[in-house]
Amino acid sequence: AQSVTQLGSHVSVSEGALVLLRCNYSSSVPPYLFWYVQYPNQGLQLLLKYTTGATLVKGINGFEAEFKKSETSFHLTKPSAHMSDAAEYFCAVTPRGSQGNLIFGKGTKLSVKP
Amino acid sequence: GAGVSQSPSNKVTEKGKDVELRCDPISGHTALYWYRQRLGQGLEFLIYFQGNSAPDKSGLPSDRFSAERTGESVSTLTIQRTQQEDSAVYLCASSDFPGTVNEKLFFGSGTQLSVL
Numbered sequence A: 001a002q003s004v005t006q007l008g009s010h011v012s013v014s015e016g017a018l019v020l021l022r023c024n025y026s027s028s029v030p031p032y033l034f035w036y037v038q039y040p041n042q043g044l045q046l047l048l049k050y051t052t053g054a055t056l057v058k059g060i061n062g063f064e065a066e067f068k069k070s071e072t073s074f075h076l077t078k079p080s081a082h083m084s085d086a087a088e089y090f091c092a093v094t095p096r097g098s099q100g101n102l103i104f105g106k107g108t109k110l111s112v113k114p
Numbered sequence B: 001g002a003g004v005s006q007s008p009s010n011k012v013t014e015k016g017k018d019v020e021l022r023c024d025p026i027s028g029h030t031a032l033y034w035y036r037q038r039l040g041q042g043l044e045f046l047i048y049f050q051g052n053s054a055p056d057k058s059g060l061p062s063d064r065f066s067a068e069r070t071g072e073s074v075s076t077l078t079i080q081r082t083q084q085e086d087s088a089v090y091l092c093a094s095s096d097f098p099g100t101v102n103e104k105l106f107f108g109s110g111t112q113l114s115v116l
Helices: none
Strands: A003-007 A010-014 A019-026 A031-038 A045-050 A056-058 A064-068 A073-078 A087-095 A108-113 B005-007 B010-013 B019-024 B031-037 B043-050 B065-069 B075-079 B088-096 B104-107 B111-115
Touching (some): A003 A087, A010 A019, A019 A031, A019 A087, A019 A108, A031 A064, A045 A056, A045 B104, B005 B088, B010 B019, B019 B088, B019 B111, B031 B075, B043 B065, B043 B075, B075 B088
Parallel strands (some): A010 A108, B010 B111
Antiparallel strands (some): A019 A073, B005 B019, B031 B088, B065 B075, B088 B111
16 A cells, blocks of 8 residues: 655745755555646646656756655755745655556645745 | 646535536546545545546545546546535546556646535
């Protein structure tokens, strides 16, 4: 069985500061891992995903995430926050082979202060 | 259209009534998913359609929930005898290259269902 834990339902950072959104997962089989973003009044969009290969994954808008098997983590980072990054971020996991049963975390709402 | 379209965007209904939610996927996408997002919760998988295969209904919470899809087009999610705990945002997603590393889900903006 798979599960996802996102630490912190709300994270607030200043513009230009580091963004760190935490995600830990549990999976009985090697997982695919995802970060989705939901901007206000929009549908979820894929930010990035890890399937196989390089454990540091780069996504859109300067975000990246690193798969750490030993820590069962897939934290999302961005070196310098921008006002437009304010959104809700969801981490998700699925067993390799299909996105059909994506298991989502509860989401982390990111606020960016000027 | 350019993206996944869901209607209505908001639905308020009385307890015990039936509701029907609609999803228009991206043209050409063979896979279609329904998720539910309750307030303060993550997305909960409901049902998955892939081409002409039998749908994966493993996430439907009760027999009051059902969904249909005609071919690779529109899907409708029906909730019979709605209960207050059905209140949530219902999200639809479609994807290309299902079941492969290249699969990517595209989500609609959701239907906010409120059961009074």
